[in-house]
Amino acid sequence: MPSVKAGAPGPLTAGSPVRLQFAQKAFIEAHGRLLLVRKSADDPFHPGRWEVPGGRLEVEDDLDLDDHVRREVWEEVGLKxxxxxxxxxxxxxxPDRGARARNARIRVVATARRCRPLSLDADLGNQEPGDHLAECAWVPLAEVAGYALIPSLRPVMRAYLSRSG
Structure with a gap:
């Protein structure tokens, strides 16, 4: 691969504009079960697939990273x-569907966090319309690998389960 001069567009940005966003995912475990959420059939990216609660940082509104992950979990599954x-x-x-440029993309950099639940009655009553969640479930750790996870979460789940066992 040819080298890139400092300040010049690299191979990922030369062809189309790329916006950067940050996300956090909460791995919430209680009594040997992990909380998963299933995307709804109308989710534009991964309909019907499973993942863990979390989402992208709202730069103007989230006070800090702990506040961000607390807000996301509360909105998506109603847990503290x-x-x-x-x-x-x-x-x-x-894809960056809100961009004017054709083929614009969003690069999401994410971190996974182990989180301790302060409540266990998960429900979807607080979710935002863009969350596209159909259900949530406390899944036994031994069964999590059998769920149809969103593709980008699979290696993260393997890392989590390798440390939980």
Whole structure:
């Protein structure tokens, strides 16, 4: 691969504009079960797939990273949590449908965090319309690998389960 001069567009940005966003995912475990959420049939990216609660940082509104992950979990599944340390960092790309430029993309850099639940009655009553969630479930750790996870979450889930066993 040819080298890139400092300040010049690299191979990922030369062809189309890329916006950067940050996300956090909460791995909430209680009594040997992990909380998963299933995307609704109208989700534009992963209909019917499973993941863990979390979402992208709202730069203007989230006071700090703990506040951010607490807000996301509360909005998506109605739980209060105690955010723990990050255990995995990864990224994915998605189309930037709000951009004017054709083929514009968003690079999402994400961290996974172990979080302790302060309540256990999860429900979807607080979710935002853009969350596209159909259900949530406390899944036994031994069964999580059998769920149809969103593709970018699979290696993160393997990392989580390898440390939980």
């Amino acid at each position: 949590i105690d955010p723990g340390p990050p255990f995995h960092l990864w990224q994915w790309f998605m």
